[in-house]
Amino acid sequence: MRTTTAYGTRGSMTLVAGPIERRELRPRDVAVDVSHCGVCHSDLHAVHAHASSRADDLLVPGHEFVGTVTQIGALVAEFRVGDAVAVGNIVDSCGSCDMCRAGQENFCREFPTTTYGGRDRVDGTTTLGGFAREYVVDENFVYRRPTNLDPAAVAPLMCAGVTVWEPLRSHGVGPGSVVGVAGLGGLGHLAVKLARALGASVTVFTTSQQKADDARALGATDVIISTDRHAMAAARGRFDLIIDTISAPHAVEPYLDTIGLDGTLSVVGYLGEISVTALALLIGRKSLSSAGSGGRISTQELLDFCGEHDISADVEVLPSGQINTALERLARNDVRYRFVVDLSDLKNA
Structure with missing residues (x-):
């Protein structure tokens, strides 16, 4: 296993920085150094639900993030170290049902593996999200990010x-x-x-x-x-x-x-x-x-379209140390129009 730092919670409304474990790279995995992650209402709802249930398991939210490839598995064909990439709220699917065959992995009949709170289809562990310095993900659910756009403003495009x-x-x-x-x-x-x-x-x-x-x-x-x-x-x-x-x-x-x-x-x-x-x-x-989220084809199509037409989200960027402030303000709808946390400070948390 490999260790990184992330913001998570065990049954509390407050996210706290601490070490978490990521899997070692499988043959088709990509390791992403996360630079920015959007803060979505579904993250807020997940934290509320987790706190209400008094669950003792670890929740790490964050499902719309961008970053840079730092390592690739032996069979990765589409990405190289240094590539600018983005990841959304789905990190795997069955790949064989009618929805997956149609390029609509977001509607997978066996339910897609979500970026956090999901079940890894290989080892059964619970996925931990993008409020972290690193994420390890199958290359099929990694997308090329338009480099002409502000990375922070690209993150919310993924959800x-x-x-x-x-x-x-x-x-x-x-x-x-x-x-x-x-x-x-x-x-x-x-x-x-x-x-x-x-x-x-x-x-x-x-x-x-x-x-x-x-x-x-x-x-x-x-x-x-x-x-x-x-x-x-x-x-x-x-x-x-x-x-x-x-x-x-x-x-x-x-x-x-x-x-x-x-x-x-x-x-x-x-x-x-x-x-x-x-x-x-x-x-x-x-x-x-x-509709909800998007399949692999339409997600890359969106990113390409936004790069061509200079479209990105209107965001307020906060250092990741203010993630709880972002969640509190989001609960009051005090944002125009999307919070994004800059995770570059997390290495010193």
């Missing part, structure tokens, strides 16, 4: 970015498409940037008039205050696709009403129970869909 990229691509968004984005947070602001770069006109739905200027600065051509019944009624049947990035429970039927014939509402922010009447879908032959 928030690919989560909104998949519905944009699967629904054929391009020039002439009319896209709505509900919510303007970590996912929403990237949905606006990506939809605009694909050629769509973009409208942001928000409850806050104060976010109107931000939405337009990101590329939105229009803003609708979703609590304004008259504005929502005026938008009836207007959109081909709405990407709903709102993370809290909310009514989706008002957004379905603004979808046009054969249009789709893709809910990616809230993955709990949703109530919809069949009539809300019937009128206009509308679809309700969801």
Whole structure:
């Protein structure tokens, strides 16, 4: 085994730096020196759940990170030491089910191995995440990072970015498409940037008039205050696709009403129970869909597209020593639009 330093917790809301063990490299493994890791709401939820369960096992969060290859296994073909890379929230899958064969490892029938809290498919150990100086991962789940972009701002593309990229691509968004984005947070602001770069006109739905200027600065051509019944009624049947990035429970039927014939509402922010009447879908032959993360093909496609179009996340970077501050502020939604921790200070923790 090899030792590195990471921020983890054993049943507490506070992450503490300490040594952890990584596996020795298997033939197709890559060792990544982690430079930056995004802080996602799912990290916050995982810490809360871990603390509530009073679990004694170690949790190391972090599932959207970038870094540099420092070592490769004997059979690694795609990477060399020194390569700039990125890793997302999936580090393995069965590779043989219909979803994996279709390049949708994120929907693996046997459930993908997640970057932390997952079960290693070889030795059965629990995966420990990217709030660490080093991560060891199969080369199939390592991606080439565009070097023309700020590494810190690339990290959130590996979760928030690919989560909104998949519905944009699967629904054929391009020039002439009319896209709505509900919510303007970590996912929403990237949905606006990506939809605009694909050629769509973009409208942001928000409850806050104060976010109107931000939405337009990101590329939105229009803003609708979703609590304004008259504005929502005026938008009836207007959109081909709405990407709903709102993370809290909310009514989706008002957004379905603004979808046009054969249009789709893709809910990616809230993955709990949703109530919809069949009539809300019937009128206009509308679809309700969801998506989560991305497969290997679409993840690399996203990174290449972002490098070509100079797209990255709007981030606030904190030294990793302030990881607990980032989690506390994230719980208050006090971020614009994504926290990223710089792990270069961790070697001295």
